[in-house]
Amino acid sequence: MPKPWSAPTLDDVAKKAGVSTATVSRCLNDPKRVVEATRTRVMAAVSELGYTPNFAARVMAAKRSFTIGAIIPTMENAIFARGLQAFQEEIHNQGYTLLVSSSAYQPEAEEEQIRTLVARGADGLLLIGHDRDPRIFDYLDRQKIPVVVAWSFAPNQSAPSVGFDNRQAMQALAEQVMKLGHTRLAAISALTQGNDRARFRIEGIRDAMRANGLPETSLNVIETTYEIENGAAAFEQLMSLPQRPTAVLCGNDVLAVGAVRQAEKMGISIPDEVSITGFDDIELARIIRPSLTTVHVPHREMGRKAAVELIDMIETGSTGQSLRLETNVINRESLGPVA
Amino acid sequence: MPKPWSAPTLDDVAKKAGVSTATVSRCLNDPKRVVEATRTRVMAAVSELGYTPNFAARVMAAKRSFTIGAIIPTMENAIFARGLQAFQEEIHNQGYTLLVSSSAYQPEAEEEQIRTLVARGADGLLLIGHDRDPRIFDYLDRQKIPVVVAWSFAPNQSAPSVGFDNRQAMQALAEQVMKLGHTRLAAISALTQGNDRARFRIEGIRDAMRANGLPETSLNVIETTYEIENGAAAFEQLMSLPQRPTAVLCGNDVLAVGAVRQAEKMGISIPDEVSITGFDDIELARIIRPSLTTVHVPHREMGRKAAVELIDMIETGSTGQSLRLETNVINRESLGPVA
């Protein structure tokens, strides 16, 4: 072996096949532009050398990376996993690669990640929710990086969204709760700061209360971060109130699971003494006992459609179009009529 | 605005600060090599222009990417999420970025992803398990890309591993099962093809049976892919055997959860009529009722230590050292004495 081995380059392939680097490049990127005979010769050289194009060089020269970035609040739980998986499958089919990072629900972290992804040459970005510093959208706009927002639906924003109406979805669930006679409601919510989904869900509950002539102020809301334990703690707090709520609507399934477990621990029967509902319909919602009444979100469809929209924006330069998906309430064991 | 705006480059910063590009570059990468006065001037220019270095160009010139790649079998469930999260936290602390892809348990997909990550300039790789075509390790070796294998422990392999002894861990659990009087054992395993963890776990059961004078051949093993539904189906199949097993040891918690749910559906009481165990101790294991007796794996510790090891290999060029972590059996409700 002549030198201490280093990856073969386009040039090596070109030499071996007896053509110019341009021809090799074309063989790889646009095969029909080169005649059959040369192409097979080139391809032979490629596989003989085990050549893999250097990505950085390619991005630099082409100013295209066929990479799409996604920044999600967390990877630790299942909420985003399913939708993201579908998103990734779809972009993969179209020849793109996904770069994921998680912001841990911190706006500054998200901003940094956005810049990082742009610096890495991402052709487009998937973001969760609309709530963020408008400067970020300006920045992306100047850089001409298409963005699609998911998990939230709101037309006429800086970026098109492919999502669902969190407010209306939660309202529908709250309506159902009230139909069962509940009047003393409480909510356990994710932190609403910088999280439009959480905020809209709470608003949805208020909408429904208003429509049913209940005083909105009677809604007791506890905000907490996204962990089963915190759902449990919040539930305990609610249940030690002088006047216990008869239904606790949780902002997501994870918090609801915490609440269910805490009820079990406190010997409070569900749904006889208290009803509990979730949101998202993750797998856990049907595994747990009692199983969770919750709002089903078409995660896979959302991921797939967001991918289609984003790639369209990248490839046609279109400004994008918002898409609203339907959710529906799934009735399971954790919600029952008021005692 | 003079031209249709495009991101500022090193050159723009250099001009604005009245220095050469070399100085700007040094300011960014090795600040102490440039005197205070110039440095502040440069930094001012940087922030004024909102400059972010172009990643591709940097990788290309420096032949270092400060990026580490990880290829995991799946993102869809929690098994790898926690360990990976810890891995990512640790490398982030050390200034590296993580690139994750999932192979969907397909060797060819994994091989392709490895090449992709290398082409993207990954400085090192995290892989799961030792089972793969040796050519891949040769390739990585020639490219001088350090690799650490996790979720499995086996010294004297092509790559160092930071993991646990799957075989011994499962054996310990099986011992406990047999201590409770069970002699009719069955197993529901992940596909063992190309999955050393799954294979070793089954071997562990056999070891324990042998040690207890049970005929290994009496162990009924069903292999299936990683989904709750499949665990349920496998369990149903086992329970319709003429002679039902009294204990079903599952290769992981997800399959065990499926088994538990199916038992519930069939009206089979756990652990009175049949005991079920899992492996991994994911969150679900303590949420489900009956809660799961399982093997606890120190996922976070493993992720963190694998990161430390890998970065050490990258930075010192060392060949790496294997590390064995301890697991322990967690006793919960799903395992009881034989009827």
Added chain:
DNA sequence: ATCATAAATGCAAGCGCTTACATTGATGCT
């Protein structure tokens, strides 16, 4: 002051690829 020495900075050569443009050689028309 003077000069060796070291610190700070500049110069410029790539890194491996894509692509606009130039060149070559067929092809088919009159």
Added chain:
DNA sequence: AGCATCAATGTAAGCGCTTGCATTTATGAT
């Protein structure tokens, strides 16, 4: 046969950065 046309390929100019080496400037000992 002669020429326009077009398909196939080659030439070479970057893309934005890092870094070895050369050059300038500051430092301090004589």
